[in-house]
Amino acid sequence: MSTGRDDDALSWQGDDDPTLDVGASPVDERDPAPSAPAAERPALPDGYRAVGLGSDEVGRIDADGTVTPAGAPVPLGNAMLIALGILGGVYLLYTIGWVIGALRLDTVAPMLIVSPAAYVPAFWLAVLAPALWFGVSLWLTRGSAAWVRLAWLIGGAVLLIPWPFIMIGAVGQ
Numbered sequence: 001m002s003t004g005r006d007d008d009a010l011s012w013q014g015d016d017d018p019t020l021d022v023g024a025s026p027v028d029e030r031d032p033a034p035s036a037p038a039a040e041r042p043a044l045p046d047g048y049r050a051v052g053l054g055s056d057e058v059g060r061i062d063a064d065g066t067v068t069p070a071g072a073p074v075p076l077g078n079a080m081l082i083a084l085g086i087l088g089g090v091y092l093l094y095t096i097g098w099v100i101g102a103l104r105l106d107t108v109a110p111m112l113i114v115s116p117a118a119y120v121p122a123f124w125l126a127v128l129a130p131a132l133w134f135g136v137s138l139w140l141t142r143g144s145a146a147w148v149r150l151a152w153l154i155g156g157a158v159l160l161i162p163w164p165f166i167m168i169g170a171v172g173q
Helices: 078-105 116-140 146-159 163-168
Strands: 043-045 059-061
Touching: 078 116, 078 146, 078 163, 116 146
Parallel strands: 043 059
Antiparallel strands: none
């Protein structure tokens, strides 16, 4: 078995010193197809997506020319971070709106059909719903495209509007 040093055009005394061996390791004859180094693995530039057989092994070429291996998490862009911050603020305001609106309904709810035993769990579920929707949407869409995550967050923002706060308000009527 020969090393990469035996193929050199020149040899010098002391080349056999093992502390100087920084070259390639010998290839094992039992492994006919050694794995390719990271630079030789297939990679696509930003904006392209591999499909089909073996697409999960295709890496990404970043703007600075470095190759990110397949399966590495994709960092969020600036626009997505700003959108998540705005939607997170909307969900926080929704939580506050549900607290204020539900506390205003506390005096009206016992006079209606709702018993206090059913009102208290519904109150806490309504208050926690925006935070739960935001967290679960981020968790379940972590591997999806950015537009899927935004669609779920915007859908939750439409679905979870604090109607008691909007109809009765902070002061009431």
